[in-house]
Amino acid sequence: MAPTNYTSLQLDIPVLLPDALDAADACTGRLVAELTGRDGVTWVHVLAADGDQPARLCIHYKPETLSLGRIKEIAEGVGAQVTKNFGHVLWQLEGITSAGRARTVTDHLLKQPGVQEASVSAGGAVRIEFDRTLTSAPALQRALDEIREQTEDGAEDGHGADDHDHGGIFGEKTEIIFAGVSGALLILGVALPFVVTPPAWVPLSLFIAAYAFGGYYLLLEAIDSLRVRRLEIDALMLVAAAGAALLDQWAEGALLLVLFSLGHALEHYAMDRARRAISALADLAPPTAEVRRDGVVSQVPVGELRLGDTIIVRPNSRIPADGFVTLGSSSVDQAPITGESVPVDKGAVADAALATARPQTLTDENRVFAGTINGSGALEVQVTRRSADSTLARLVGMVAEAETQKSPTQLFTDRFEKIFVPVVLGGVFLLLFAFLVIDEPFGDSFYRAMAVLVAASPCALAISTPSAVLSGVARAARGGVLVKGGGPLERLGTLGAIAFDKTGTLTVSEPELTDAIAAPGVTERDLLTSAIALEQLSDHPLAAAVVRDGLSRLGGDSTIPKARDLRSITGHGLTARLDGEEVFLGKAALFDDIGGPTLPDSLRATPARLEEQGRTTVVLRQDGHYLGVLGLMDLPRPEASSVVDRLRRIGITRMVMISGDNQRVVDAVAEAVGLDQAFGNLLPEDKVAMIKKLRTDSAVAMVGDGVNDAPAMAHATVGIAMGAAGSDVALETADVALMGDDLGRLPFIIGLSRATSRVIRQNLWISLGMVAILVPATLAGLQLGAAVVFHEGSTLMVVANALRLLVWRDRTETAREQSDRSLKAGI
Numbered sequence: 001m002a003p004t005n006y007t008s009l010q011l012d013i014p015v016l017l018p019d020a021l022d023a024a025d026a027c028t029g030r031l032v033a034e035l036t037g038r039d040g041v042t043w044v045h046v047l048a049a050d051g052d053q054p055a056r057l058c059i060h061y062k063p064e065t066l067s068l069g070r071i072k073e074i075a076e077g078v079g080a081q082v083t084k085n086f087g088h089v090l091w092q093l094e095g096i097t098s099a100g101r102a103r104t105v106t107d108h109l110l111k112q113p114g115v116q117e118a119s120v121s122a123g124g125a126v127r128i129e130f131d132r133t134l135t136s137a138p139a140l141q142r143a144l145d146e147i148r149e150q151t152e153d154g155a156e157d158g159h160g161a162d163d164h165d166h167g168g169i170f171g172e173k174t175e176i177i178f179a180g181v182s183g184a185l186l187i188l189g190v191a192l193p194f195v196v197t198p199p200a201w202v203p204l205s206l207f208i209a210a211y212a213f214g215g216y217y218l219l220l221e222a223i224d225s226l227r228v229r230r231l232e233i234d235a236l237m238l239v240a241a242a243g244a245a246l247l248d249q250w251a252e253g254a255l256l257l258v259l260f261s262l263g264h265a266l267e268h269y270a271m272d273r274a275r276r277a278i279s280a281l282a283d284l285a286p287p288t289a290e291v292r293r294d295g296v297v298s299q300v301p302v303g304e305l306r307l308g309d310t311i312i313v314r315p316n317s318r319i320p321a322d323g324f325v326t327l328g329s330s331s332v333d334q335a336p337i338t339g340e341s342v343p344v345d346k347g348a349v350a351d352a353a354l355a356t357a358r359p360q361t362l363t364d365e366n367r368v369f370a371g372t373i374n375g376s377g378a379l380e381v382q383v384t385r386r387s388a389d390s391t392l393a394r395l396v397g398m399v400a401e402a403e404t405q406k407s408p409t410q411l412f413t414d415r416f417e418k419i420f421v422p423v424v425l426g427g428v429f430l431l432l433f434a435f436l437v438i439d440e441p442f443g444d445s446f447y448r449a450m451a452v453l454v455a456a457s458p459c460a461l462a463i464s465t466p467s468a469v470l471s472g473v474a475r476a477a478r479g480g481v482l483v484k485g486g487g488p489l490e491r492l493g494t495l496g497a498i499a500f501d502k503t504g505t506l507t508v509s510e511p512e513l514t515d516a517i518a519a520p521g522v523t524e525r526d527l528l529t530s531a532i533a534l535e536q537l538s539d540h541p542l543a544a545a546v547v548r549d550g551l552s553r554l555g556g557d558s559t560i561p562k563a564r565d566l567r568s569i570t571g572h573g574l575t576a577r578l579d580g581e582e583v584f585l586g587k588a589a590l591f592d593d594i595g596g597p598t599l600p601d602s603l604r605a606t607p608a609r610l611e612e613q614g615r616t617t618v619v620l621r622q623d624g625h626y627l628g629v630l631g632l633m634d635l636p637r638p639e640a641s642s643v644v645d646r647l648r649r650i651g652i653t654r655m656v657m658i659s660g661d662n663q664r665v666v667d668a669v670a671e672a673v674g675l676d677q678a679f680g681n682l683l684p685e686d687k688v689a690m691i692k693k694l695r696t697d698s699a700v701a702m703v704g705d706g707v708n709d710a711p712a713m714a715h716a717t718v719g720i721a722m723g724a725a726g727s728d729v730a731l732e733t734a735d736v737a738l739m740g741d742d743l744g745r746l747p748f749i750i751g752l753s754r755a756t757s758r759v760i761r762q763n764l765w766i767s768l769g770m771v772a773i774l775v776p777a778t779l780a781g782l783q784l785g786a787a788v789v790f791h792e793g794s795t796l797m798v799v800a801n802a803l804r805l806l807v808w809r810d811r812t813e814t815a816r817e818q819s820d821r822s823l824k825a826g827i
Contacts (some may be wrong), residue, residue: 007063007116009071010047010056035059038714039487040066063117064411065487068129069401089137090401091126093144100232100462103414104225105144112143119405121470127401175217176265179258182214186254207250214257215241217264231421234264236457243450244784247443252784256454259792263459266796284336284371285392289320292380302370302387308356313368313379322385322392324359324366326352330377337369337391338480338740352382358539359384364723364741395739398484399477405485409760410465417458424456451784455774460794464763467802472756475805480739481749488735490760491718492753496698498652498746499691499712502659502666504705505722505743506673507634509541513549515610515631520602527628528554529561531620534576534585537566542616545632569594573618581623587662588619589681597624611664639744640673646747650754654698658687658712687712701736703746720746748810755808763798770794 035044043060059071069088093105102120109118109126114134119127128140189206192198215238222235237260244253288299290312297312302320305311310326313319319332331343349355349366368381370390387393406414431449435442469486476483483489500506518527528550535543535550551560563576563583572593573586584590588599588607599619606629607617615631644655656677659666663680670678679690687702691712694700702709702716705723713719713734721734723741738745770790778787 007061009059009061009068032057035071035714038066039491039717040064041071064406067119067127067401067405068117069127070405070484087128087130087132087137089126089128089130089140090397091128091141091144093120093124093126100225100234101221102466104221104230104232107230108146108227109140109143112140115140121466125401175261175268178213178216179261179265182210182212182254182261183258185210185213186251186258189254190251204250207254210254211241211245211250211257214254214261218257218261231425233421233457233459233462236421236424236453240450240453240457240784243446243453247447247450249447249784252788255785256788259788260459263792263795266799284318285387285390286318286320290314305383305387307383307386309383311381311383313374313381315374315376315378317374319368319370319372319374319379319381321370321381321383321387322390323368323381323383324349324352324355324362325368325379326382327380328378330379331375332368333373333375334369334740335480336371336373337395338742343375346379348380356382356384391739395477395482398482399473401484405487407465407469407486407490407760409490409764410469410486413461413465413764417462420458424453427456428453447784448778448781451778451782451787452775454784454791455778455782455787456771457791458767458771459791460767460770460798461764463795464767464798464802465760467799468756468759468763468805471802471805472752472759475808476749476752479745479748479752480742481745481752482734482737482739483749484735484737488718489753489756491699492701492736492750493757494699495652495701495717495750497654497656497694497700498647499694499700499702499716500655500657500675501702501704501709502657502661502669503541503634505703506636506640506657506669506675508637509634509741511542511545511616511632511634513545513553513630514615514633516550516553516628517603517606517631518628519600519626522627524628525554527620527630530578530583530622530627531585531618531630532560533563533578534566534574534583534620536560537563537576538568538574541634542618542632546618546630578622583620583622585618585620588617591619591621596621597626600626603629607662608664611662614665614668616661616665636669636672637743639742643743643746644674647750650747650751652750654694656690656694658682658690660684660687684709684711688715691715751810752805752808756805759801759805763801766794766797766801 032044032046035041040062041059042062043058045058047056047058061071069090102124105120105126106118109115109120109128112130112135114131115128116131117127117129126144130136130140185206189203189210192203192206218234218238222232222238225232225235237256241253241256244250244256285302287302289302289305290297291300291305292310292312305321309321311321311323313330315330325346325348327348329345329347332346333343344364346368347365349362355362355366368379369392370387371392385391428449431452432445434440434445434448465486469489472489473483473486476489483492503509503511516524516527518524532547532550532554535546561579563578566574566576568574569584569586569590572590573584575582575584577583584594591598603619603626607619610617610629610631613631615633618630618632620627620630647655655675656679657666657670657675658679660682661680663678666678666680682690687709688711691700691702692715695715695717699717701718701720702713703720703722704710704713705721710719713721718736719734720736720738722738722743736749738749774782774787774790778784
């Protein structure tokens with residue numbers, strides 16, 4: 001039986017998978033396989049149809065680890081359509097710049113009817129999953145507006161909300177200005193008696209004014225927290241300041257509010273800076289595009305571009321939309337999307353009609369992305385995605401959603417705070433009665449209790465992890481890597497092993513047809529003609545090579561017959577109908593499984609001989625007669641061996657290849673790039689079993705293309721997709737997506753993960769260590785003012801430490817980029 005202390009979700013299988021034949025369909029099994037084993041999913045099973053109730057997929061999961069939106073992404077990655085009963089919104093809320101404020105808004109949203117999940121990050125990203133039968137997006141927006149009205153902060157949802165700042169009379173600088181005014185009033189109140197002898201009410205008035213300016217924003221947030229029955233640190237600081245005033249220690253109370261409000265303002269600044277580093281991605285695409293329609297060129301907003309439009313991209317300008325080049329050539333700086341260190345040469349497609357019909361055949365040479373920067377040549381580009389669906393827009397949305405996914409450490413600190421704060425309050429309450437035990441006035445006991453309250457408040461702890469995670473996610477995005485939340489970011493740093501797919505991951509994914517060996521009595525033209533007819537219907541890289549190089553061998557002859565009824569035989573090959581006859585193309589092992597005549601003696605040794613030379617082989621049989629064997633070669637990536645070496649230097653102890661290709665071929669590639677082991681002839685389910693076996697020894701990542709490798713990626717500690725900028729499926733199925741087709745980003749993101757984990761650990765030591773030192777010190781008599789200074793100093797330290805991640809740089813990255821530029825320049 002599955003545990004019952006997890007959230008359970010049921011989705012109608014006919015809605016998720018309209019083409020599934022029944023609940024036992026292979027597509028349903030694939031969806032279950034992709035969900036099972038993920039961190040946060042405890043059980044996935046199928047509920048059989050019952051009367052009018054269709055078969056349902058039942059998923060038990062922890063919402064704090066894996067969001068409903070993430071489950072939907074995976075389902076959509078295998079053709080699922082999410083049931084209409086569920087809604088998902090991702091908004092950006094101005095004024096949410098602290099962990100405490102984020103928790104308060106989260107609690108407010110969770111109290112709304114129909115809300116199943118809600119998560120608000122300290123950077124202001126708001127993710128809500130809701131039942132459409134009970135609420136709606138406008139109703140949830142009104143709930144957020146209520147918070148804005150209560151605290152006079154502004155909200156921006158990305159769908160037409162006001163863009164001006166509502167933070168106060170000085171705009172976004174109001175909080176820091178109030179903290180500065182409070183500090184000036186405090187200094188004036190303390191210094192004035194040393195200059196003149198003013199009436200007692202003058203310095204008192206200055207201290208009270210310092211209280212007002214320093215405590216204004218703290219009071220707003222404390223009231224808002226108490227409305228949802230949450231006791232935040234702001235309230236504790238206000239209690240301590242009020243206690244100081246009751247003891248006539250106005251100066252110390254004002255100092256507390258000055259420093260706490262200053263720390264609060266700087267914390268907001270730090271989180272805002274990290275958030276802006278992410279939101280700056282959204283500003284990369286230009287607001288307008290130059291489009292040619294009916295022979296007339298005009299400027300139109302990018303939001304009005306239509307699929308199939310031809311846009312003109314001038315030299316040294318930003319590209320406004322995703323598409324492919326139809327005219328011209330240039331070099332394009334793709335660093336904003338893929339993190340590539342040098343521009344990429346772009347040229348026109350050979351056949352625009354074919355590229356339109358089969359966009360999956362586009363290469364990086366033809367494809368361009370919104371937000372990238374054109375070089376010195378003019379380009380004409382055919383639009384393939386609307387602005388809201390562009391790679392850039394999807395990247396911005398996914399990074400924003402990643403902010404709302406908490407890391408394991410953040411979940412721990414949240415739980416710790418829930419226990420620690422009440423314990424602190426209980427201890428402070430007991431200290432109020434210390435005068436009954438020891439011989440001292442009540443005022444001294446009260447003063448000590450207020451000092452302990454300040455010393456024990458976990459302000460630095462509250463911001464230590466969110467600030468580091470947000471900075472790490474922002475730095476990764478700027479480096480061309482999408483990390484879907486704090487969980488994957490932390491898990492990357494724990495990896496001890498990595499499993500690689502072969503084609504497109506360790507190889508260049510540009511295979512060449514090297515051999516076409518016809519059976520006796522069959523001409524090479526007949527062999528190639530039938531092979532091309534089948535492979536024209538497939539989008540596999542090997543199929544593209546057979547079509548391209550096969551046509552070249554035929555002298556460009558395009559009189560290829562049309563095949564139909566193509567079916568994929570998973571892990572083995574293809575079958576289709578050609579001239580009324582059944583044709584099979586695939587590995588030699590395919591023909592042992594499907595029955596019929598076996599390979600003739602004249603061809604039996606051919607596949608093994610070619611595979612010993614590093615070829616991938618396919619055999620063709622038509623209407624029971626063997627036509628011959630094709631050999632293809634896919635070369636290792638030039639950078640693969642250096643990447644493997646860098647990974648070893650940073651502590652990855654085991655690296656293997658798992659591939660569906662022949663064992664001899666994978667052995668050759670593994671030896672060339674320096675892997676420890678290679679496992680070939682694996683079906684998708686075999687790859688899953690291999691990942692499970694590797695996980696018994698250490699945390700393991702699966703690196704693949706996000707399509708055929710999706711089940712294995714789902715079962716790995718972290719699933720990493722290559723070349724995600726050109727693949728919707730890769731973006732949806734991976735925990736981490738390398739936006740560019742650059743294996744060199746892998747050591748970068750692992751190094752960044754470890755740096756983020758180090759910063760988090762440092763911040764935890766600073767925050768908890770300061771509490772551990774200050775509490776005994778205040779009990780022993782440390783003054784309230786000194787406790788305030790050290791307490792707020794620790795908060796500023798953890799914020800500054802986290803911001804270092806925004807400029808983090810891999811030690812080997814600079815040398816690699818210089819090498820790339822040298823190669824590009826032909827040096």
